[in-house]
Amino acid sequence: MNHQILEELQSLGLSENEARIYMSLLELGKGTVTQISKRAGLNRTTGYDILERLGLQGLVNLSISEKKKRFYIPEPPHRLRQFLENKKRQAERRLVDLKGLLPELQTLYETDLKPIIKIAEGKEAMQQLYMNVTESKSTVYSILNLKGYAEAFDEMGTVQSEERFRKGIKEKVLAIDSDVARWWHDKTYLKQDKARKENTTYNWLPWDDRYNTAGEVNIFDDKVIGVLSKPEESITFEIQSQTFADFLKLVFEMAWKNSNKEKSS
Numbered sequence: 001m002n003h004q005i006l007e008e009l010q011s012l013g014l015s016e017n018e019a020r021i022y023m024s025l026l027e028l029g030k031g032t033v034t035q036i037s038k039r040a041g042l043n044r045t046t047g048y049d050i051l052e053r054l055g056l057q058g059l060v061n062l063s064i065s066e067k068k069k070r071f072y073i074p075e076p077p078h079r080l081r082q083f084l085e086n087k088k089r090q091a092e093r094r095l096v097d098l099k100g101l102l103p104e105l106q107t108l109y110e111t112d113l114k115p116i117i118k119i120a121e122g123k124e125a126m127q128q129l130y131m132n133v134t135e136s137k138s139t140v141y142s143i144l145n146l147k148g149y150a151e152a153f154d155e156m157g158t159v160q161s162e163e164r165f166r167k168g169i170k171e172k173v174l175a176i177d178s179d180v181a182r183w184w185h186d187k188t189y190l191k192q193d194k195a196r197k198e199n200t201t202y203n204w205l206p207w208d209d210r211y212n213t214a215g216e217v218n219i220f221d222d223k224v225i226g227v228l229s230k231p232e233e234s235i236t237f238e239i240q241s242q243t244f245a246d247f248l249k250l251v252f253e254m255a256w257k258n259s260n261k262e263k264s265s
Contacts, residue, residue: 012080176213
């Protein structure tokens, strides 16, 4: 059995066992449940269930001989296109259904429970949690120190800022002043068009050696998302608590009033 084709069939939406049965049937041309299952390396019961499922998906047909023997015959491979189109229509219907259901689910989700804390380690997991910022329904308040953070932050920060801009989510940034922070700001905002500059406003905090910071904290809605970028830390965390988020918003707004507006976007 060609393992590359097997993997590609799975990437089209078939399960591994469905792909094995479908490929086995294509290779045989036709066959009984026992013959097909044996070639696929599966037991007869599993093979029968999958053949019935593939029949419902329009990829397999049942044929009964004059002696009442049951055979399965594959549909031509181009029927996979119809299979995918059916999947697409089903997904579109589910998205419509979900849109109607979301308000009720959100009501159940928004409870006055204790804070919910999530922690992500590893680049992909960290970026996935960090991208929750792009779901904000309000202006994002950000405290940012790019010194010692720019290399890890550049790609992740660029993807986030572009998606946030695309969705029209505004951001106020209190950036701790440094050469690398100025470089990031100028590259990402100052040299862009007017709409991009108006979307994100930077104020500057003086560098202070008393504090050991590296990373970013974002405050929005009822969430606080932090990225700690030092190699020995290297995590993203999210705290969901309206009370905690509101406390930090008050602190942020006080700091914003007293920060340096020089070179703000």
